[in-house]
Amino acid sequence: ARADGVFKVTMIPGDGVGPELMTSVKEVFKAGDVPVEFEEFHLSEVQNMASEEKLEEVLGSMKKNRVALKVMKRKLDLFANVVHVNSLPGYKTRHNNLDLVIIREQTEGEYSSLEHESVTGVIECLKIITREKSRRIAKFAFDYATKKSRSKVTAVHKANIMKLGDGLFLQSCQEVAQLYPKIKYETMIIDNCCMQLVQNPYQFDVLVMPNLYGNIIDNLAAGLVGGAGVVPGESYSAEYAVFETGARHPFAQAVGRNIANPTAMLLSSANMLRHLNLEYHSSLISEAVKRVIKTGKREKDLSKPKEWWFLKLFTMVIAKSWILKKHFVGFPKLSDFELKKEELPPLNDGEVFLEAEFLSVDPYMRPYSSILMKEGDVMIGSQVARVVESKNADFPVGSYVISNCGWRTHSISNGKNLDMLLSDWPENIPKSLAVGMIGMPGLTAYFGLLEVCHLKEGDIVLVNAAAGAVGSAVGQIAKIKGCKVVGCAGSDEKVAYLKKIGFDEAFNYKTITSLEETLRNASPEGYDCFFDNVGGEFSSTVIQQMKEFGRIAVCGAISMYNEAKPASGMTLLF
Structure with missing residues (x-):
């Protein structure tokens, strides 16, 4: 992020409906006051706009920003493509409540661009599988499963026919699996995997596979939850992260007709914001999109940036609060608390919208809770919060305050219970000290x-x-x-x-x-x-x-x- 807190992100709208989807993203970011500035590059395979000079300019932007919405993958060694297939509330399909992840190696395999016409009428296409890259994608899959508390990894292959190439991929996955004894490991042939996904997709958790199989499975799985327009995707290298739709489809026949569904791109942009640690804005967008879909306003309405849903998208925010469920007897117990969610209304004049970054925990809360609180109240305490929206000139957006609004993630204040942090707070001093050594x-x-x-x-x-x-x-x-x-x-x-x-x-x-x-x-x-x-x-x-x-x-x-x-x-x- 720059000194003003704004992140720069490389954007490549691409072909087909890509520019329309990116327009949706920019409209939503503007409505949500998202602190992101896009460096936009227009490359097109159809119009042959990808000159070497232009490509180098895009690569320079990506290497500087390290985050992008769509970009060239092989040049940046974006080896891991991740597609989270998740059912959307309100969007009913044959299979509901799906939650599985497809991880695809995307720098080799059949997509290595190594093909030639050996003799007239005969084309040879090389499939490249290496131990190094197979182990790398397998480790990525198991690390992902561990980090996300998932229980099983399925390696998808065709080693029964391609005994050397897919055999090497399968052997590499097996070697890596032995390093993760807490994660269940299984293998499945690609054709059987396609059938099993249609019949019983609930048996899968994380799937890892070579390039071509991943391309097929990404689209098949997207169809299980509503199609290419609702599934976000992301790609990673050791240094860079790219966010795009999970099922790549230019949808050229829809260009200019205002019928392309921006859901996947909006959810992908929300994932990008989470990657940038902009948790509030990420949740704001993802929850708003899901809420719109749940109300039944989707497809044509969902594709129109100027329609009512864009204007209504950010009117409500979900806040989480820890409630005193039961007064303490003896040592406080987890059962004495309850985590609740509530929708916060739009701001009125003179109000500010706050997002907590640090909450205070102190022994004084134990005796004071019995004096000052009744069961059902939000747990008392102070917090360091950031102003994310303001209709109060005394508290500009981006400033930090001390608030006594208790254990809650987000809150609305009229400013009377707020103390502003120093505007020149040193960068090397944690703001948590405002409720510690520099606080009470x-x-x-x-x-x-x-x-x-x-x-x-x-x-x-x-x-x-x-x-x-x-x-x-x-x-x-x-x-x-x-x-x-x-x-x-x-x-x-x-x-x-x-x-x-x-x-x-x-x-x-x-x-x-x-x-x-x-x-x-x-x-x-x-x-x-x-x-x-x-x-x-x-x-x-x-x-x-x-x-x-x-x-x-x-x-x-x-x-x-x-x-x-x-x-x-x-x-x-x-």
Whole structure:
């Protein structure tokens, strides 16, 4: 991305209805305020526009941008073509709820362009299969299955006839499969695979195959879920990614008739945005397209960029929220929460639309939830959010804010609960620190230590839960102020971390035999300041070792938050 957050992408509309489909993409990107700028190149095999000079210009753009909507594959070694065949809600076909992936090696095989007329009337066409590229595509397929939590890979071949060429491909797949014991592996002859896809496509998960077979299976599988117009595709090399329709068909007879279905190209462009980590815009487009199809407005209506559906496409956004389903009893459990989705309406004047990038999680949420929340409320908490749409001049698109809107992915605000992040926030500082060291935890440490404890140079400071966000900040501030710092944490790894950030003494409370003795050994003369995050018996022990005129900042009582019975007596004070 450029400094202004805009991504440059190479676009090649191509022949047939390609330019019309790309127009749909550009219209949608404009409507969705997508931060992408296209470098557009018009190449045509039909009109013979692909001169060497033009090709080099396109390759230069692609090598610079590394992402494209359609491009030349062999020049960039785009060896892996991926087509995700997925049923679309509202688009009924013979087989519904399909979900399978076709992975095709596309730099060799029958499409190597090695053919000649040996004698008049006799054409020889060479099929190239290499061990290197067969193993590479097999590894890509198994890595994809692992990353996407898929359970089976099927190698498709014709090794019963082409014993050497397809035999080598099959052998390579078998060798790679042995490296992935958790993924089920099977083989299937191409003609049987075609029949099985028509009869029972649900048996397949990920299929990997050579070039020609992949071309056939891509189109066959697309027909199972609605045709070439609804299936997106993508191609990868070690450096580049290209996004296009899954079933390649120029559909020349439809040019200018406004009947080409842009669904596949729009979904492919959404996949491209996800690849660029533009998750919000990706979901915005894919969910909007699926919603339009689900309502029954498709085919002719879906193909017209100026029709109503383009104007309505972005009126609703799906937000995800973690809801407090049940008040906590003892330790919080996953069953105490519920993930819900809700549609957010269009913005009114003065409002901003936010996308969360970082959510806060803090022990204070445990006791505060019982005081401030009722069951069914969105879980409390602050977040760092990006402004993706705005009708409020104080919060321009692309700016970052701190919002107290809880655990939700997207939200609408009138701006009154927002604090703007610094416009010159350094690039090398994670924005998550705005809800950490530079946010409430850091401010709690700063004011608790300096204003409540009135820290002075030479003081001896004790911090418990010292490896946490607040405790670690307390220790570092105290060291900067010239104090001796003793920290307590709950694991040896945390103790090592405390030593690394400058604590003079640190101990693991879970492995000591006597807290009183450990505290005395760490500071025989006692403690001037105690920053308490734990409460309970720990605090009762420490108070006996405070110096005269010692100061205590009570920040939390995490040892007691999950107690089923309320504390009483001395521990209640802390």
